[in-house]
Amino acid sequence: MSEAAETAPILVATGITAGYDGPPILDGVGVETYPGKISVILGPNGAGKSTLAKAIMGLINVSQGEVRLRGEVxxxxxxxxxxxxxxxxxxxxxxxFDELSVLENLHMGAYSFKGDVAQRLDRVFSLFPDLAADKRKQAGQLSGGQQRMVALARLLMTDPVVAILDEPTAGLSPIYGDRVWNQITEVAATGVAMLIVEQNASVAMEYADQCFILADGRNVLSGPARELAGRDEVAQILVG
Ligand SMILES: Nc1ncnc2c1ncn2[C@@H]1O[C@H](COP(=O)(O)OP(=O)(O)OP(=O)(O)O)[C@@H](O)[C@H]1O
Ligand SMILES: [Mg+2]
Structure with a gap:
């Protein structure tokens, strides 16, 4: 049994068939997330990774399959x-929000949060000490990497149990990409189930627990990251 399989999954998508106007893009795709673990969705451009995230989030029509959160459909x-x-x-x-300060962005994230916002802010700033130092700065004036941190921190203000991040390191330098991945790891360590879409498979596999590789709208390979990392067939699938 894999490490991840020892705890119950929190968000499970099974047999998802979904798309836009026209023929479906996803054909019976599945993915699972576990509390405190990082699941990554990998695949070549156009594989349907973002479409899967949107299908889970209820942003596009799902014609078959189901999404369950803690067992609830x-x-x-x-x-x-x-x-x-x-x-x-x-x-x-x-x-x-470029025009707003870091702090204002975080308050926007908390608009539907029922708990103690000040306490939540303290918690988020302890995960993102750089943002605490820059909290009065206008978000639009931060570097690309810092802006990603603001987006992630803002999401955490909602106190999620599952966080779905679509290419959180896109366009970042390797150093900033690693910093974002370290933050993702720290957030996972607080118990949040992380579901991350990533382009860079070798980097993702360093941090991930579980991998779900898609190609052409289907699951082609899934398993623990440490078992898939370095396998030739993974590299072949990912070049498309
Ligand atoms: N809004 C849309 N309307 C119609 N078709 C779309 C839309 N968004 C994506 N598609 C199509 O769905 C397919 C999968 O796209 P998707 O964005 O899910 O891929 P992806 O794996 O996220 O790719 P990338 O790595 O480039 O982000 C592609 O053929 C794309 O053209
Ligand atoms: Mg995408």
């Missing part, structure tokens, strides 16, 4: 309700 649940149920999502295109 949440397929077709609108995104804002999923957020309330504890599923956070960072879309592929970075979305922060």
């Amino acid at each position: 949440v397929t077709h649940t609108p995104p804002h309700q999923l957020v309330r149920k504890g599923v956070g999502y960072l879309p592929q295109m970075l979305n922060i």
Whole structure:
């Protein structure tokens, strides 16, 4: 039994068939997340990784299959309700409020949070000490890597149990990419189930627990990262 399989998965998608107008993009795709673990979705450009994230988040129509959160069927649940149920999502295109300060961005993230916002802020700043130092700065004036941190920190203000991040390191230098991955690891260590879409398979596999490799809208290979890392067939699938 793998390490991840020892705890029950928290968010499970099975047999997802979904797409946009026209023929489905995803054909019976599945993915699982575990509390405190990092699951990554890998695959060549156009494989359907972002489409899977959107299908889970209720942003596009799912024609077959189901999504369960703690055993409860949440397929077709609108995104804002999923957020309330504890599923956070960072879309592929970075979305922060450039004109607002770091602190204001974080307060925006907490608008639906029912708990003690000041306490939540302390917790998020302890995970992101750099942001605490820059909290009065305008978010648009930070570097690309810091802006990713703001987006991740803002998501954490909702106190998610599952966080779905679509290419959180896209466009970052390797150093900043590693910093973001270290933050992802720290967030996972707080018990959040992380589901990360990533382009760079070798970097992702250093940090991931479980991997789900998609190609052409289907699952082609899944398993513990440490078993898949370095396998020739993985590299072949990922070049498309
Ligand atoms: N809004 C959309 N409307 C119609 N088709 C779309 C839309 N978004 C994506 N697609 C199509 O769905 C397929 C999968 O795209 P998707 O964005 O899920 O791939 P991806 O694996 O995330 O790729 P990338 O690595 O480039 O981000 C592609 O053929 C794409 O053209
Ligand atoms: Mg994508």
